[in-house]
Amino acid sequence: MSSTSIATKAPATELGRLLRHWRDMRGKSQLDLSLDTGVSQRHISFIESGRSVPGRQTLMDIAQSLDIPLRDRNSLLLASGYAPLYPESAWDALEMHSIKKALDRILRQHEPFPAVVMDRYWNVLMTNASAPRFFNCFINMAARKSPRNMLHLMFDPNGMRPFVADWEGVANSLIQRVHRESVGRVVDEKTKALMADLLAYPDVEREWKSAKSSSAESAMPFVPMGFIKDGNILNYFSMVTTVGTPQTIAAQELRIECIFPADDATERLHGQMMNNLPPSASPPV
Numbered sequence: 001m002s003s004t005s006i007a008t009k010a011p012a013t014e015l016g017r018l019l020r021h022w023r024d025m026r027g028k029s030q031l032d033l034s035l036d037t038g039v040s041q042r043h044i045s046f047i048e049s050g051r052s053v054p055g056r057q058t059l060m061d062i063a064q065s066l067d068i069p070l071r072d073r074n075s076l077l078l079a080s081g082y083a084p085l086y087p088e089s090a091w092d093a094l095e096m097h098s099i100k101k102a103l104d105r106i107l108r109q110h111e112p113f114p115a116v117v118m119d120r121y122w123n124v125l126m127t128n129a130s131a132p133r134f135f136n137c138f139i140n141m142a143a144r145k146s147p148r149n150m151l152h153l154m155f156d157p158n159g160m161r162p163f164v165a166d167w168e169g170v171a172n173s174l175i176q177r178v179h180r181e182s183v184g185r186v187v188d189e190k191t192k193a194l195m196a197d198l199l200a201y202p203d204v205e206r207e208w209k210s211a212k213s214s215s216a217e218s219a220m221p222f223v224p225m226g227f228i229k230d231g232n233i234l235n236y237f238s239m240v241t242t243v244g245t246p247q248t249i250a251a252q253e254l255r256i257e258c259i260f261p262a263d264d265a266t267e268r269l270h271g272q273m274m275n276n277l278p279p280s281a282s283p284p285v
Contacts, residue, residue, distance in 0.1 A: 154171065237262050
């Protein structure tokens with residue numbers, strides 16, 4: 001079936017609803033969007049009211065201007081009667097081979113410090129050798145079911161929580177990170193379900209969900225975190241990397257988190273701690 005015949009049957013009102021949703025989410029008026037894209041305000045109004053279906057390139061120009069995630073760009077295309085442009089295959093599919101190979105190199109180069117690759121819901125997909133060894137210095141990772149989720153690991157009283165210095169501050173910060181680092185700044189239903197699970201843990205304040213991060217914290221280019229081991233506090237910071245100019249949905253939703261020692265004392269204690277752990281205590285995360 002041609003795209004033209006599909007378009008005549010497409011529910012243009014659905015496209016209009018989606019476009020208004022994204023425009024409202026980005027805080028842009030029809031005039032703002034017109035100035036950004038070069039598409040006339042009248043044409044944008046016609047699209048939103050269902051009186052017009054845009055060409056595919058025009059639609060993608062609008063999506064680019066609104067910073068719409070690739071997964072949701074496919075939804076716009078379908079609502080307009082066009083076939084999706086962006087593959088929705090698994091993160092380890094054949095077409096992801098080159099990206100997966102690059103991720104593996106990043107992880108290996110970060111030794112002897114922990115590094116993980118996560119999906120948009122903080123589920124761990126890949127690690128370097130140091131990540132499971134690091135967490136096994138505190139808990140038995142083999143006792144935790146796969147796929148392991150980094151947020152549950154930090155919030156669970158039977159996980160890393162007892163070993164996190166200033167756990168309440170860290171947990172509050174992590175909840176804010178869920179919002180800041182969500183793909184396209186979109187908190188979807190699965191993310192909301194994850195948040196609900198985290199808020200259900202003991203002594204987690206529901207106010208954290210709506211609390212605003214301080215301006216100083218929001219401006220920081222890294223996330224500080226301390227772990228308690230043998231009476232010492234090991235200070236780390238983590239930096240999060242995404243795949244540049246992704247062409248697949250899976251690639252856009254990947255997050256690489258690398259943990260670094262924040263001071264010389266932590267770097268020294270980290271080396272001692274890791275060297276004292278037997279190799280057998282290193283199951284994959």
